[in-house]
Amino acid sequence: MRPQAILELSVRAIFHAVLVGSIYLLFAGHNQPGGGFVGGLVAGAAVALRYLAGGIDEVRSLSRFQPWTILGAGLFTAGCTAGAPLLVGAPVLDSGYLSVSLPVIGSVKATAALPFDIGVYLVVVGLVLMVFEAFGDEPEDDAPPGVVIANVEEHGVEP
Amino acid sequence: MLALLALHAVLGTGAVAFGSRLGRRALAVGVIGPVVALVWLAAQLGRLLDGGSVDEHVSWVPGLGIALDLRLDGFAAVMVLLVSGVGVAVFAYAARYLPATGEALGRLIGLLTLFSGAMLGVVLSDNLLVLYTFWELTSITSYLLIGNDHTKARARAAALQALLITSAGGLAMLAGFVLVGQAAGTFRLSALLADPPGGTAVTVGLVLVAVGAFTKSAQYPFHSWLPGAMVAPTPVSAYLHSATMVKAGVYLIARFAPAFAATTTVWRPLVVGVGLVTMLAGGLRAMRQHDLKLLLAFGTVSQLGFMVVMFGVGTPEAVTAGCVLLVAHAAFKAALFMVVGILDHETGTRDLRELPALGRGWGLTKAVALISAASMAGLPLFLGFIAKEEDYGALADARFSAHNLVLAGTVLGSMISFAYSARFLWGAFVAPARRPPDPFADAHPPVDHAHTPAFSFVLPAAVLAAFTLVMGLFPSLLDGLISAAGRSLDASAHGVHLALWHGLELPLVLSGVTIAGGCALVAAARPIGRVLATGARVPSGSDVYVAALRGLNEGATRLTGVVQNGSLPVYTGVILFTAAALPGAVLLTSGSWPGWPRALASPAQLPVAVLIVGAAVGAAAVGRRFSAALLLGVVGYGMAALFVVQGAPDLALTQAAIETLSTVLFVLVLRRLPDRFERRPLRSRLGLGRGLRVVVAGTVSVTVFAFMIMASSSRPARPVSAEMVERALPDGHGRNVVNVILVDFRGLDTLGEITVLAAAAIGAVALARVGRRAAALAEALAEARGIAPDLPDGVGPPATAGGGLVDGGGDGRPGSAPSGEVAP
Numbered sequence: 001m002r003p004q005a006i007l008e009l010s011v012r013a014i015f016h017a018v019l020v021g022s023i024y025l026l027f028a029g030h031n032q033p034g035g036g037f038v039g040g041l042v043a044g045a046a047v048a049l050r051y052l053a054g055g056i057d058e059v060r061s062l063s064r065f066q067p068w069t070i071l072g073a074g075l076f077t078a079g080c081t082a083g084a085p086l087l088v089g090a091p092v093l094d095s096g097y098l099s100v101s102l103p104v105i106g107s108v109k110a111t112a113a114l115p116f117d118i119g120v121y122l123v124v125v126g127l128v129l130m131v132f133e134a135f136g137d138e139p140e141d142d143a144p145p146g147v148v149i150a151n152v153e154e155h156g157v158e159p
Numbered sequence: 160m161l162a163l164l165a166l167h168a169v170l171g172t173g174a175v176a177f178g179s180r181l182g183r184r185a186l187a188v189g190v191i192g193p194v195v196a197l198v199w200l201a202a203q204l205g206r207l208l209d210g211g212s213v214d215e216h217v218s219w220v221p222g223l224g225i226a227l228d229l230r231l232d233g234f235a236a237v238m239v240l241l242v243s244g245v246g247v248a249v250f251a252y253a254a255r256y257l258p259a260t261g262e263a264l265g266r267l268i269g270l271l272t273l274f275s276g277a278m279l280g281v282v283l284s285d286n287l288l289v290l291y292t293f294w295e296l297t298s299i300t301s302y303l304l305i306g307n308d309h310t311k312a313r314a315r316a317a318a319l320q321a322l323l324i325t326s327a328g329g330l331a332m333l334a335g336f337v338l339v340g341q342a343a344g345t346f347r348l349s350a351l352l353a354d355p356p357g358g359t360a361v362t363v364g365l366v367l368v369a370v371g372a373f374t375k376s377a378q379y380p381f382h383s384w385l386p387g388a389m390v391a392p393t394p395v396s397a398y399l400h401s402a403t404m405v406k407a408g409v410y411l412i413a414r415f416a417p418a419f420a421a422t423t424t425v426w427r428p429l430v431v432g433v434g435l436v437t438m439l440a441g442g443l444r445a446m447r448q449h450d451l452k453l454l455l456a457f458g459t460v461s462q463l464g465f466m467v468v469m470f471g472v473g474t475p476e477a478v479t480a481g482c483v484l485l486v487a488h489a490a491f492k493a494a495l496f497m498v499v500g501i502l503d504h505e506t507g508t509r510d511l512r513e514l515p516a517l518g519r520g521w522g523l524t525k526a527v528a529l530i531s532a533a534s535m536a537g538l539p540l541f542l543g544f545i546a547k548e549e550d551y552g553a554l555a556d557a558r559f560s561a562h563n564l565v566l567a568g569t570v571l572g573s574m575i576s577f578a579y580s581a582r583f584l585w586g587a588f589v590a591p592a593r594r595p596p597d598p599f600a601d602a603h604p605p606v607d608h609a610h611t612p613a614f615s616f617v618l619p620a621a622v623l624a625a626f627t628l629v630m631g632l633f634p635s636l637l638d639g640l641i642s643a644a645g646r647s648l649d650a651s652a653h654g655v656h657l658a659l660w661h662g663l664e665l666p667l668v669l670s671g672v673t674i675a676g677g678c679a680l681v682a683a684a685r686p687i688g689r690v691l692a693t694g695a696r697v698p699s700g701s702d703v704y705v706a707a708l709r710g711l712n713e714g715a716t717r718l719t720g721v722v723q724n725g726s727l728p729v730y731t732g733v734i735l736f737t738a739a740a741l742p743g744a745v746l747l748t749s750g751s752w753p754g755w756p757r758a759l760a761s762p763a764q765l766p767v768a769v770l771i772v773g774a775a776v777g778a779a780a781v782g783r784r785f786s787a788a789l790l791l792g793v794v795g796y797g798m799a800a801l802f803v804v805q806g807a808p809d810l811a812l813t814q815a816a817i818e819t820l821s822t823v824l825f826v827l828v829l830r831r832l833p834d835r836f837e838r839r840p841l842r843s844r845l846g847l848g849r850g851l852r853v854v855v856a857g858t859v860s861v862t863v864f865a866f867m868i869m870a871s872s873s874r875p876a877r878p879v880s881a882e883m884v885e886r887a888l889p890d891g892h893g894r895n896v897v898n899v900i901l902v903d904f905r906g907l908d909t910l911g912e913i914t915v916l917a918a919a920a921i922g923a924v925a926l927a928r929v930g931r932r933a934a935a936l937a938e939a940l941a942e943a944r945g946i947a948p949d950l951p952d953g954v955g956p957p958a959t960a961g962g963g964l965v966d967g968g969g970d971g972r973p974g975s976a977p978s979g980e981v982a983p
Contacts, residue, residue, distance in 0.1 A: 030893035033809040035901060041816035048823040068921070075917050082910050111893070113902040116909075120902070123913040128820060130920040134927035135827040 004053075011053040018046035026121050027114070036117035040124025047128055056136040059129065067129035074122025081116040160215045160229040160283055163199060167192040167276025171269045178265005185265045186254045189272040193246035196279060200231075200239050207236050208639045210646055214285070228347055230285035233643030237482055238282035238410060240640075241489045245402040246275050248619040252497050253394040255616040256504060267307055271398065274300035278403050282410060287336040287346045291329065294375070297404050298325045304399060305391045317387035320704060324384045325374050332371025332411075338364030348414065355418040362423055368415060369430055376408025376463045379437045383700030386456045393500030396452065401459050401492040406485065409463060413470040413478055417649035420473025427559060430471030435568040437464030442575030446680075447691050451499045451509045451587060455492065458535065458579055461572065462488050468569060469550055474557045475652035479645030480549035483657065486637070487546040490627045491531040495583070497620035498528045502587065505610045511586030520611030525588055527617060527624040534627045536580035537573055537673060541631035544670065545657055547573060551666040570669055570676075577677025582684075634658060728852075736855045743862035746869060753872035763804045771797035782836060784829050792822035809897050 022042035029035030051059050063070065170192050174185045181188065203213055210233070217227040231239070250271070257264055277300055280293030299322070306318030340346040342356040342364070355361075372378075377385035388400050399405070412430060420426050441460030448454035466488070469481035501524055503509040506517075517525070534543030554566040630637055634657035642654035661667065680687060698706075759765060771794050778790035795818035802811035883904055884896050893899040901909050 029895060029898045030902075031895055033812050033895065035895065035898040037901065038809075038813050038816055041813070041820055044820045045816060045823075048820065051823075068924075071917050071920055075913060078910055078913055082906060111903075113893070113899070113906075116902045116906060117898070120909065120913055123916055127916050127920045128824075130924055131824050131827070134924040135824070135831070 008053045011049045015046050015050055018049070019043055022046065022121075026117060029117060030111065030113065036120030037124060039117075040121040040128075043121070043125050044128030047125070047132065051132055051136060056132060059132050059136060063129070067126050067133050069126075070122055071126025071130060074119045074124075074126055076119070077122060078116050078119025081112060081119060084112070160213070160231065161217060161227060163192075163196055164276050164280050164283070166195060167272055167279065171271075171273030171276060174269030174272055175266050176269075178267075178269055181265055183254065183257075183264070185268040186250055189268040190247060190250040192272050192275055193243035193250065196239060196243035196275075197247065200236060200243070203231060204236070207231070207233055208643050210643060212647070219289075225288050225346065226286060227289055228285035229283045230349060231283060233640070233645070233647035234410075234413065234482065235282045235647070237486060237640060237644045238406070239279060241406065241486065242275060242278045242282065242403050245398060245489055245493045245623070246271075248493065248497075248623055249394050249398040252397070252500070252616070252619040253392075255613060256394055256500055257392065263307065267304070267392065267395070270300050270304050270307075271395070274304065274399060274404070278407070281407050285348045287340050287348055287351070290348065291333050291336060294332070294371075294407060295326060295329050297407060298322060298329060298375075301325070301388075301399055301404055304395045305388045307391060307395070311390070314390045317384070317390045320387050320701075321384040323708075324381050324704070328371040328374025328381065330371075331367045331374075335364040335367030335369075335371065339368065352414065352418045355422065357422060361419075362425060365415065365419055365423055365426060366429065368411065369426075369433075372408035372411045372467075373433060374408070375411075376405050376467060377437075377460050378408070378433050378464060378467060379440055380700055380703060382437065382441065382460045383704050385460055386453055387701065389450075389452045389456050393452070393496060393503065396456075397493045397496035397500065400456065401496055402489040405459065405463055406466075406489070409466045409470060409481075409485065412467055413481060413648055416470050416473030417475065417478055420471065421559075427471065427473070431468050431565055434464045434467030434471055435565065435572070437461065438468065438572035439464075439568065439575065442572055442579060443691060443694065445579040446575065446582060446687070447694060449510050449512055449586075451502065451511055451583065452496070454511075454579060454583055454586075455495055455499060458576070458583075459492060461576060461579075462492070462535075465550075465569060465572060465576075468565060469553070472554065472557055472559070472562075472565070473649075474553065474559075475645065475649040476553035476556055477550075478648045479641060479652050479655055480546070480553040482641050482644045482648075483542075483546040483549050483637070483655075486641075487534060487542040487627070487630075490623050490630075491534040491541075491543060494527055494531040494620040494623040494627070495535065497617075497623075498524060498531070498587075501612045501616060501620070504616075505612050511582075511590065514587060514591045516592040517588065518611075523614070523617045523621055524612055527620045528584060528587065530624040530628050531620075532580045532584045534631065535583075536577040536677065537670065539631075539659065539670075540628070542627045542634070543631075545631060545634045545659070547673070548661065548666040548670060549655070549657070551669045552661075552664070555665050555669075566669075570673055573673045574676035574680055577673060578680035578684075581677070581681045585681075632659065732851070732855050735859050739855075739859040739862040742866060743858060746862070746865055750865070750869045751873070752865075753869060756868060756872075761804060764801065767797050767800045767804065771801075783834060784832060784836060785826065785834070787836075788822060788825040788829055791825075792818055795821070809895065 022039045024039075025034035025042060026036055026039035027034075029039065047059060047062065050062065065073075170188055174181065174188050178185045206213065212230055212232040214231075215227070215229040219225050219227045250268075253268070253271070257267065274297060277293050277296035281290060281297060284290035284293055302318045302322040305321055306314050308314045336346070338360050339356065340351065342358060342361045343351040343354070344356075345351055374381040385400055385405065389396055391400070416426070416430070420430075438461050441457050441462075441464055445454050445457035445461060448457060462484075466481055466484055469477050469484060472478075499509055502514065506515055508514060530541060534541035537543045537547040550569065551566065554562060554569060557565075637657055638655060641657065642652075645652035645655065774790045774793035774797065778787045778794065781787050781790065795814065799811045799814040799818065802808075802814060883900055886904075887893055887896045887899040890903075893903075
C-alpha cells in the first residue's frame with residue numbers, strides 16, 4: 001500500500017469530523033468559544049487537509065458551487081441580515097431574539113446574530129477555497145510563473 | 160412636492176428600463192412629469208401671487224441636520240415654469256426630431272425626464288445639502304445626455320468635459336455650502352438668507368459657491384464645456400444647455416445675491432466682473448461661428464453672463480429685472496435651438512455657408528426664427544425688449560460704485576447680441592437665397608433636398624415664439640408672477656409694472672443706442688470679422704481645459720514614478736516606519752512612563768516567550784523562504800499558547816486556526832517563488848540596506864512595546880469592554896462576549912471586514928491568473944518557435960506578462976493568437 005493512500009484514507013475519515021466540529025463551533029459560538037469566524041477557519045483547515053491528500057482536483061470536487069459563489073452568498077447573507085431590521089422600521093443591524101420550544105430538543109434560543117454569523121462562516125470558507133483555486137494548482141515545470149514575473153521585473157515588458 | 164419629484168424619478172427610470180419596448184410611446188410617458196408639474200403649479204399660483212409659499216418638511220438624516228425641506232415660492236415658481244413649460248415643448252418637439260426606433264430613444268427620454276426631476280429638485284430645495292444632491296444629479300444626467308451617442312469619441316469627450324468641469328465646481332460649491340451653513344448654524348436656505356451670517360469664513364464660502372455657479376452656468380473661464388455639449392441631440396441642447404440646466408448657476412446667484420451683495424465686499428466685483436467678461440467674450444465668439452448651433456451656444460454663454468450680472472448686482476430692482484430676462488431668454492433660446500434642429504433635420508446641415516435656399520413651406524419656421532431672434536436682439540414688441548428695458552433701468556438706478564461702468568458694459572454686450580442675432584437670421588434665411596451658384600459645386604455638392612418641415616414639428620417652437628410675442632405686446636400679463644418672484648428673492652422689492660412704453664427715459668435711449676450700435680456692427684461685419692479672426696490665436700477655454708487635464712496626467716505619472724517604485728521591501732518599510740514613528744514621536748514628547756510591569760505573571764510564560772523570540776530571530780536569519788514561513792507559524796502558535804496561559808481559550812482557538820491556515824496558504828504561494836531569499840535580512844552584505852532594515856525593525860518593536868505598556872496603564876475613562884461584558888447576556892443574548900461583540904455590538908465593523916475579505920480573495924485570484932496567463936503565453940511562444948524554427952526574434956507575438964494587467968480579455972486569446980500569426 002502506498003503511503004499516499006494511507007494519508008488519503010485517514011484524511012477522508014477525519015475530514016467530516018472536522019467539518020462537523022466547525023459547524024458546532026459556528027452554532028455554539030454565541031455562548032461558548034467559537035463563532036462564525038473560527039468555524040470558518042476550522043472548515044478551511046479541513047479543506048487544507050483534503051488538498052494535502054488529493055491536490056486541487058479534490059478540493060474542487062468538494063462543492064458543486066464555485067468558490068466565489070460561496071463567498072458572495074456569505075456576504076449576501078450577512079448584508080441581508082444587517083439590512084433586514086430596516087423592513088420593520090428598526091435601525092440597521094438591530095438584533096432580534098426568539099425563543100422557541102421544539103418537541104424533542106427542548107427550548108432553542110435564536111438571535112438574529114446567527115444568520116449574520118453564518119454569513120461570516122461562508123465568507124471565510126469561500127476565501128479559503130478561492131485562495132486554493134488561485135494558488136493551489138501545480139506550477140508549470142518548464143516556465144513557473146514566478147520566474148516569468150522575475151524576468152519581467154528585470155527586463156521590462158518587452159520580450 | 161416630494162411626490163412630484165418621485166413621479167419624475169419613477170417615470171424616468173421606467174422609460175430608461177423599458178424604453179426599447181415602448182418606442183415613441185416613451186415620450187408620452189415622459190411628458191407626464193412636466194405636465195403634472197405645470198398643473199400643480201397652476202393650482203398653487205393664487206397663493207404664490209399673494210406672496211405666500213408652499214413648504215414641505217420630511218426628516219432625512221436628522222443626525223446631520225439634513226432634512227428634505229422643499230419650498231415653492233415666487234422665484235421657484237418662475238423656475239418651475241421654465242423647467243416644466245419648456246420641458247413640455249421639448250418633449251413634443253423630440254417626438255418629431257428623434258428616430259422612432261432604437262434602444263437609445265427610451266434611454267434619451269428617460270434621462271430627459273430624470274433631468275427634469277433633478278432640476279425641479281434644485282429649484283425646490285430649501286436645504287443646501289439637498290440642493291447640492293439634486294445639483295449633482297443634473298450634472299450626471301447631463302453627462303449621460305451629452306454622451307448619448309456613446310459610439311462617438313467626440314461625444315464621450317464632450318460629456319466628460321462637462322462632467323469634470325461642472326462636478327469640480329459642484330465640489331467647490333459643497334465646501335462653500337458647508338462653510339456658510341456652519342457659520343449660519345443652519346443649512347435651511349430660507350432661514351439662512353433671512354438672517355445672513357458674516358465673517359471671513361462666510362466670504363470664502365461665498366466665493367466657492369460662486370465658483371460652483373460659474374461652472375454650471377458656463378461663465379468664463381469655465382465656459383468651454385457648453386459649446387462642446389452641442390454634440391448632444393438638439394432637443395437636449397434646447398432643454399438643458401439653453402433653457403434649464405445652465406440656469407441653475409444663475410438661480411443660485413439670484414438666491415444668494417440679495418442677502419450678501421451689499422455686505423460682502425468681494426461679491427459684486429467677482430460675480431458682476433465675471434458676468435460682464437462672459438457676456439462680452441461669449442458674444443464676440445458667437446459672431447465668429449459658422450455652425451448655427453455653436454453660434455447659439457456662444458450666444459447662450461453671453462446671455463448667461465448678462466443674467467449673472469443682473470442677479471449678481473443684487474439690488475431689489477436688479478433681481479426683479481433679472482427674472483424677466485430669465486423668462487425671455489428661456490423662451491427665445493429654446494425656440495431658436497428648435498429651429499436649428501429643424502434646419503439640420505430637413506436639410507442635413509446647420510453650417511450657414513452650406514444651407515440651401517428655403518422655399519415655400521418654411522414660412523412658419525421663418526416667422527418663429529424672426530420673432531425669437533428679434534427678442535434675442537432686444538427689438539421692441541418682443542419680450543427680450545421688455546427685459547432689456549427693465550435691466551437698463553435697474554442698473555441705472557442701482558446704488559453702488561461703478562454701476563455706470565456695468566451699465567455701459569451691458570449696453571455693449573447687448574449690441575453684440577444684436578449683431579449675432581442678425582448673423583443668425585441673415586446666415587440661415589437670407590444669405591442662401593442670394594448666394595451665387597457655387598463654382599466648386601462638384602467639390603461641395605449643394606444640399607438641395609430640403610424637405611419642408613411638418614407643422615407638428617414646428618408647433619412647439621411656434622408656441623414658444625407666440626409666448627415671446629404676446630408677452631412682448633402685453634407685458635403686464637407677467638406683472639404678478641415677476642413681482643412675486645422679486646419679492647421672494649428680496650422682501651424689500653417693489654412690485655413691477657411691465658409696459659411696452661415707459662415714456663422717453665434713459666432705458667429707452669439706451670435701447671436706441673443698442674440697436675444703432677448693433678446695426679453699425681452688422682454694417683461693419685467684414686472689417687470686424689478680420690479683427691475677430693485674431694481671436695482664434697487666443698487660447699480658448701477648451702485649450703485651457705485640455706492643458707489642465709494633460710498637466711494633471713503628467714503630474715500624476717511623475718508622482719507615481721516616485722512614490723510607487725515597485726519594490727515590496729520599500730513599501731513595507733515605509734508603511735511600517737510611518738506607523739511606528741508617528742505614534743512613537745507622540746509617545747516620546749507627551750507620554751509618561753508608568754514603570755516596568757511585572758516581568759513574569761506565571762512561570763509558564765517563560766518557555767513560551769523563549770520559543771517566540773527564538774522563532775522570530777530564526778525567521779529573520781534563515782536563508783530559505785519555506786523555513787522562514789514555518790518559523791513565523793511557530794511564532795503564531797506561541798502567541799496562542801500565551802493566550803491559553805492567560806486564560807483566553809477563545810482567542811487561542813482563533814489564533815491557532817488562523818495560524819494553521821495561513822501557514823498552509825503561505826506554503827502554497829511560496830511554491831511559486833524562488834527557494835531562497837536573494838538577500839537575507841540579517842546577513843545582507845549591503846551595509847546601507849541592512850542598517851535601514853534594522854532601524855525600521857527596531858523602531859517598530861520599540862514603539863509597539865512602549866505603546867502597549869503606556870496605553871494599558873493610562874486609562875482615565877472606564878474601559879468600554881466592561882460595559883460590553885455586562886450587556887452581552889441581557890442585550891446580546893450570548894455568553895461568549897467576543898462573539899457577541901463581533902456579530903452584534905460591532906456588527907457593522909464585521910460587515911466591513913468580511914467585505915474586505917471578499918475583495919482580498921478576488922484580488923488574490925486575479926493576481927494568480929495574471930501569472931498563469933503569462934506562463935501560458937511563454938509556453939505558446941516556445942511552441943510557436945518550435946513550429947517555425949527559422950522565425951527571427953521579435954517577429955513572434957510579444958510575450959508581455961504585463962499585458963495581462965492592462966488587457967482583461969479572455970483566457971484563450973494568448974494561446975490562440977500566435978499560431979494564427981505564424982501559420983505559413
